[in-house]
Amino acid sequence: MGDVLAAAKPEDFRAPNPEDTLYLELASGRVVMELAPLFAPNHVANVKALVREGYFDGSAIVRVHENYVVQWADPDGKREIKRAQRTLPAELDRPAEGAPFTPLADRDTYAAEVGFSAGFPAARDAASGTAWLVHCYAMLGAGRDVAPDSGGGAELYVVIGHAPRHLDRNVTLFGRVLSGMERLTSLPRGTGALGFYEKPEQRVPIQRIRVAADVPAAERTELEVLRTDTPAFEALVESRRNRREEWFLRPAGHVEVCNVPLVVRPKAPAK
Amino acid sequence: MGDVLAAAKPEDFRAPNPEDTLYLELASGRVVMELAPLFAPNHVANVKALVREGYFDGSAIVRVHENYVVQWADPDGKREIKRAQRTLPAELDRPAEGAPFTPLADRDTYAAEVGFSAGFPAARDAASGTAWLVHCYAMLGAGRDVAPDSGGGAELYVVIGHAPRHLDRNVTLFGRVLSGMERLTSLPRGTGALGFYEKPEQRVPIQRIRVAADVPAAERTELEVLRTDTPAFEALVESRRNRREEWFLRPAGHVEVCNVPLVVRPKAPAK
Numbered sequence: 001m002g003d004v005l006a007a008a009k010p011e012d013f014r015a016p017n018p019e020d021t022l023y024l025e026l027a028s029g030r031v032v033m034e035l036a037p038l039f040a041p042n043h044v045a046n047v048k049a050l051v052r053e054g055y056f057d058g059s060a061i062v063r064v065h066e067n068y069v070v071q072w073a074d075p076d077g078k079r080e081i082k083r084a085q086r087t088l089p090a091e092l093d094r095p096a097e098g099a100p101f102t103p104l105a106d107r108d109t110y111a112a113e114v115g116f117s118a119g120f121p122a123a124r125d126a127a128s129g130t131a132w133l134v135h136c137y138a139m140l141g142a143g144r145d146v147a148p149d150s151g152g153g154a155e156l157y158v159v160i161g162h163a164p165r166h167l168d169r170n171v172t173l174f175g176r177v178l179s180g181m182e183r184l185t186s187l188p189r190g191t192g193a194l195g196f197y198e199k200p201e202q203r204v205p206i207q208r209i210r211v212a213a214d215v216p217a218a219e220r221t222e223l224e225v226l227r228t229d230t231p232a233f234e235a236l237v238e239s240r241r242n243r244r245e246e247w248f249l250r251p252a253g254h255v256e257v258c259n260v261p262l263v264v265r266p267k268a269p270a271k
Numbered sequence: 272m273g274d275v276l277a278a279a280k281p282e283d284f285r286a287p288n289p290e291d292t293l294y295l296e297l298a299s300g301r302v303v304m305e306l307a308p309l310f311a312p313n314h315v316a317n318v319k320a321l322v323r324e325g326y327f328d329g330s331a332i333v334r335v336h337e338n339y340v341v342q343w344a345d346p347d348g349k350r351e352i353k354r355a356q357r358t359l360p361a362e363l364d365r366p367a368e369g370a371p372f373t374p375l376a377d378r379d380t381y382a383a384e385v386g387f388s389a390g391f392p393a394a395r396d397a398a399s400g401t402a403w404l405v406h407c408y409a410m411l412g413a414g415r416d417v418a419p420d421s422g423g424g425a426e427l428y429v430v431i432g433h434a435p436r437h438l439d440r441n442v443t444l445f446g447r448v449l450s451g452m453e454r455l456t457s458l459p460r461g462t463g464a465l466g467f468y469e470k471p472e473q474r475v476p477i478q479r480i481r482v483a484a485d486v487p488a489a490e491r492t493e494l495e496v497l498r499t500d501t502p503a504f505e506a507l508v509e510s511r512r513n514r515r516e517e518w519f520l521r522p523a524g525h526v527e528v529c530n531v532p533l534v535v536r537p538k539a540p541a542k
Contacts, residue, residue: 066452066453066456067408067409067452067456090520092520092521106380107378107379107380108378108380109377109378109379109380109525109526109527110523110525110527136433137338137432137433138338145518146517146518148520161408161432161433162407162408162432162433162434162529162530163433163527163530164530165523165527165530166511166514166519166522166523166526166530168523169520169521170518170519170520170521181337181338182337182459182460185337185338185456185457185460186335186456186457186458186459186460187457188453188457189453189456189457240437243437246417247416247417247441248437248441249361249363249419249440249441250363250440250441251437252381252436252437252439254380254381255380255437256380256381256434256436258433259433259434259435259436259437
């Protein structure tokens with residue numbers, strides 16, 4: 001993989017759009033998330049509206065469920081929502097047409113076809129003509145109650161364990177963590193049902209969440225992401241499908257969609 | 272899943288053999304691991320020999336690699352090995368014949384056939400007539416250097432992220448964590464190359480490791496594990512393949528081998 005990245009050209013990388021990037025600030029530092037308006041435009045718009053009215057500032061991580069999710073929300077459920085919506089209809093899939101797609105040749109347990117769309121792990125189904133994001137590690141979703149339209153973005157989760165792919169098309173995914181995953185995964189696990197923290201003082205305070213576009217340039221985390229529609233990405237997939245490093249005795253010959261690294265690195269300084 | 276477990280009979284569960292169970296003691300508490308002599312008899316015997324000569328007592332967790340592994344070893348590489356072996360030939364697979372196998376009907380990205388053998392996630396290949404353990408979350412392996420026979424059990428790792436299945440048949444798996452995973456997964460990530468801790472004081476001390484059979488009965492962690500060769504287990508797999516809880520809008524219809532929970536619970540008191 002090092003060789004593939006060393007050979008990649010500057011144009012194989014893209015800078016995430018600051019308007020579709022969130023910064024979650026914890027005492028331990030920043031978690032950077034990229035949003036996916038192509039797949040969940042209403043959730044992206046609503047979460048940004050919540051962020052911009054300060055809904056999450058001073059809220060908390062309330063649930064750390066071992067091998068599953070980290071979740072944050074208004075801990076007391078009493079926060080006013082001013083301009084954003086409290087709930088939205090779920091956005092579980094979209095027409096495949098119009099969504100770029102780099103298919104992965106390897107078979108998948110859950111979907112007829114998997115691959116990558118605009119930098120996110122995704123799946124497609126020719127019969128229904130739909131595409132959707134899939135629950136890989138680090139994916140960002142909007143929690144909901146039993147009713148499909150009971151989510152909307154006021155409760156968010158990030159996948160921290162083995163990909164819970166049974167959630168695909170059951171709950172709205174709308175982004176993924178680009179950096180800072182370790183600030184979420186190393187948190188103490190909640191000991192209550194479903195991994196909720198049992199005592200208020202166990203909750204992990206969220207200082208604030210901001211849209212990167214609203215943050216002064218000097219305070220931004222400048223990242224670049226390997227495009228998923230380039231020969232460099234194809235070479236990367238192949239380098240993971242068949243590991244050629246001396247250590248490997250038997251290249252796998254296959255790679256699972258959630259095992260393909262979606263490479264993120266600090267942005268190269270301008271020359 | 273609750274319904275399946277409520278309907279399970281006492282004989283659907285088994286108590287792990289104390290002679291094939293390890294207790295790893297950290298300041299935060301105990302991690303219980305079950306060994307798999309069926310798949311890696313030499314590694315199991317050697318790790319038990321290392322444990323019994325106190326090789327790991329006062330050693331440390333030296334590596335916590337985000338979305339990959341937690342690893343422990345002699346931090347300074349200077350410990351004497353008395354009766355155990357320092358290295359062993361890798362045990363990457365075994366004859367399929369003689370290993371019980373409950374196949375999973377669902378397709379897998381990596382192997383022609385996956386399923387469960389003696390309580391462990393496993394795979395088989397009819398062409399070669401072999402079976403092997405697979406790298407799911409919580410699996411326990413023996414690290415090695417480049418040479419296939421450079422492992423043996425003096426450096427051990429547990430999978431803490433999305434299943435790194437490309438490691439299957441490249442490195443010896445010989446057990447899995449039954450309880451206490453959260454004591455490993457919530458550790459701070461190492462910031463050095465490959466997730467190694469950069470400073471000695473960051474390492475996480477291991478108080479000791481013992482074979483459960485050597486621990487007084489009153490100090491044991493009594494667990495029971497759902498057998499993987501019973502109708503109750505089949506029902507559990509189906510309950511995960513097609514989630515019927517009211518929350519789910521669209522049952523997946525499939526389940527991946529590493530997404531099938533291998534149920535462990537405190538042993539029911541004798542009546």
